[in-house]
Structures are given as structure tokens and as C-alpha cells.
Amino acid sequence: xxxxxxxxxxxxxxxxxxxxxxxxxxxxxxxxxxxxxxxxxxxxxxxxxxxxxxxxxxxxxxxxxxxxxxxxxxxxxxxxxxxxxxxxxxxxxxxxxxxxxxxxxxxxxxxxxxxxxxxxxxxxxxxxxxxxxxxxxxxxxxxxxxxxxxxxxxxxxxxxxxxxxxxxxxxxxxxxxxxxxxxxxxxxxxxxxxxxxxxxxxxxxxxxxxxxxxxxxxxxxxxxxxxxxxxxxxxxxxxxxxxxxxxxxxxxxxxxxxxxxxxxxxxxxxxxxxxxxxxxxxxxxxxxxxxxx
Numbered sequence: 001x002x003x004x005x006x007x008x009x010x011x012x013x014x015x016x017x018x019x020x021x022x023x024x025x026x027x028x029x030x031x032x033x034x035x036x037x038x039x040x041x042x043x044x045x046x047x048x049x050x051x052x053x054x055x056x057x058x059x060x061x062x063x064x065x066x067x068x069x070x071x072x073x074x075x076x077x078x079x080x081x082x083x084x085x086x087x088x089x090x091x092x093x094x095x096x097x098x099x100x101x102x103x104x105x106x107x108x109x110x111x112x113x114x115x116x117x118x119x120x121x122x123x124x125x126x127x128x129x130x131x132x133x134x135x136x137x138x139x140x141x142x143x144x145x146x147x148x149x150x151x152x153x154x155x156x157x158x159x160x161x162x163x164x165x166x167x168x169x170x171x172x173x174x175x176x177x178x179x180x181x182x183x184x185x186x187x188x189x190x191x192x193x194x195x196x197x198x199x200x201x202x203x204x205x206x207x208x209x210x211x212x213x214x215x216x217x218x219x220x221x222x223x224x225x226x227x228x229x230x231x232x233x234x235x236x237x238x239x240x241x242x243x244x245x246x247x248x249x250x251x252x253x254x255x256x257x258x259x260x261x262x263x264x265x266x267x268x269x270x271x272x273x274x275x276x277x278x279x280x281x282x283x284x285x286x287x288x289x290x291x292x293x
Contacts, residue, residue: 064143067226069212070136073254075225078130081250082155085117085129087162114159122151125240127228132243133250137228140221150221157203157215164196 063069070078093106117129126145127137138146138154171190176182203216212224 062141063212063224063226064139064141067139067224067229070134070225070227071254073257074134074136074227075213076257077250077253078128078134078136078225080130081133082117082128082130083158086114086155086159089113118152118155121239121243122155123148125243126151127243128155129243129246131228133246134254135228135247135250136225138218138223139226140223142222146221146223150217150223153217154215154223157200157217160196161200164193164200167193168197 087110089106090110093103093110096103096106122128125132128151131137138151140146167189171186171193174183174186175190199216206216206219207213210219214224218224
């Protein structure tokens with residue numbers, strides 16, 4: 001028994017140092033793991049904060065609250081104003097060119113007017129002359145001003161279509177040269193013209209099929225043409241304040257169109273009532289005749 005007790009004592013003493021040595025190893029292994037995870041957790045937390053602060057620039061989630069889609073009359077007025085300003089002098093220059101005159105000054109004036117309404121004024125105010133006249137503006141679903149590229153594309157759809165028609169007309173009969181060989185450059189220009197006209201047609205189809213009258217570029221940029229409502233604390237100064245006065249003429253134009261529309265609707269309603277009354281009288285006369293028989 002004495003020998004067995006000694007053997008067990010020696011075994012426990014030998015196992016104790018091994019266990020003691022194993023503990024520092026475990027502790028030593030645990031420390032690097034915690035040190036490695038800490039920076040990663042900090043990075044994840046920073047990324048989460050950045051994701052919360054950042055706002056989406058372009059989104060098609062829907063019309064933001066507090067805005068109302070522009071009416072049909074407002075859209076027509078904006079288009080009419082932009083069309084007259086952008087193409088009035090340009091058509092005059094083309095007419096002079098067809099008549100044999102040299103329209104240098106009108107052409108330069110038309111170019112300046114285009115640049116002013118398509119680039120300068122939108123950069124300064126975020127709106128075109130047509131938007132000021134019709135009290136409208138573009139806004140994204142994130143309640144921000146759309147990208148400048150959106151405004152440039154939307155406001156130049158008509159111009160691009162006009163350029164496309166011109167390219168088609170002037171290159172339709174020049175696909176082949178004098179030798180009968182196909183001219184690659186003329187074909188490429190003709191295709192470009194067809195593409196520009198096609199974009200205009202697709203844009204119109206998008207607007208027709210959209211409940212909120214969004215065109216092709218409106219869909220791509222998540223933008224909506226809405227009634228202009230001044231933001232809280234917003235004050236128009238300088239050129240923006242002067243252009244805003246144009247809206248008074250636009251209001252008169254819109255009111256006149258709305259009045260004519262209501263009068264037309266009343267006339268149609270009265271005609272429908274008269275027709276219904278006549279049909280009722282005819283049916284009553286027929287019934288009387290049948291009863292006499």
C-alpha cells in the first residue's frame with residue numbers, strides 16, 4: 001500500500017505541472033484572437049454608420065411626400081415656352097438660309113439662347129424658362145434636385161429629334177457614292193439620325209404609359225415633374241426672382257386654357273342631355289303608337 005500511495009502522489013505531481021503549463025498556452029492563444037477581432041468590429045460599426053448617413057442620389061421608389069405631379073396644362077406651357085425659346089430664332093435662321101441669305105447673326109443668337117436655357121439657367125437655378133413660366137420643377141424620389149445630366153437630356157429631346165430628322169433627310173440619298181459603292185460614313189450618320197428620332201418616340205411612349213407622366217430619362221434618373229412649392233426658408237434672389245415673375249403670365253395662360261376646357265365640357269354635357277331627352281321622347285312616342293294599335 002505504501003508503494004501504491006507513493007506512485008499516485010508522484011503521478012499527480014507530474015500531471016500538475018503539465019496542467020499548469022497548459023493554462024498559460026490557452027491564455028496566450030486567447031489574447032491574439034481578441035486583438036484580431038476588435039479592429040474588425042470597429043470597421044463594421046463605422047460602415048454601418050456611413051450607410052445610415054449616406055442618402056440615395058437616384059432612386060425610383062416613388063414620389064416623395066409633399067409634392068404633386070404637374071398638371072397637363074402646366075406641362076404643355078413648360079414645353080411651349082422651351083420650344084419657342086430654343087427653336088424660334090433657330091427656325092428663323094434656317095428660313096433665311098433656305099431663302100439664300102447668310103444667317104450668321106441669327107445662328108449665333110440661336111446658339112446662345114440654346115446654351116442659356118439648356119445649361120446656364122439650369123445650373124444656376126435647377127429649372128428652365130419653361131419651368132419658371134409653368135411653376136414646375138423636377139425632383140427625385142430622394143427629395144433632391146436631379147443630376148444635371150438629367151436636365152440636359154430631358155430639355156434636349158426635341159432638339160435631338162430635330163437633328164435626327166435633318167440627318168435622315170440629308171443622308172437618305174447619299175448612302176451610295178457615284179460609283180455605286182456604299183459610303184460607310186453616310187450610313188453611320190443615317191443610323192445616328194434614326195436613333196435620335198427613335199429616342200424621341202420611346203420617350204413619348206414612356207410618358208403615355210406612365211401614371212405619373214415620366215419619360216425615358218425620368219425613369220432612368222428617378223425624377224418627377226412636380227408643381228413648384230418653395231421650400232421652408234427659401235428666398236429667390238437675383239435672376240431666379242426675376243424669372244419667377246414670368247409665372248404670372250403662365251398663370252393667365254393656364255387659367256384661360258382651363259376655362260375653355262370647362263366650357264367645352266359643359267357644352268358636351270348639355271348636348272348629351274339634349275340627346276338623351278330626344279331619345280326618351282322618341283321612345284315614349286313609339287310606346288304610345290304601340291298602345292294605340
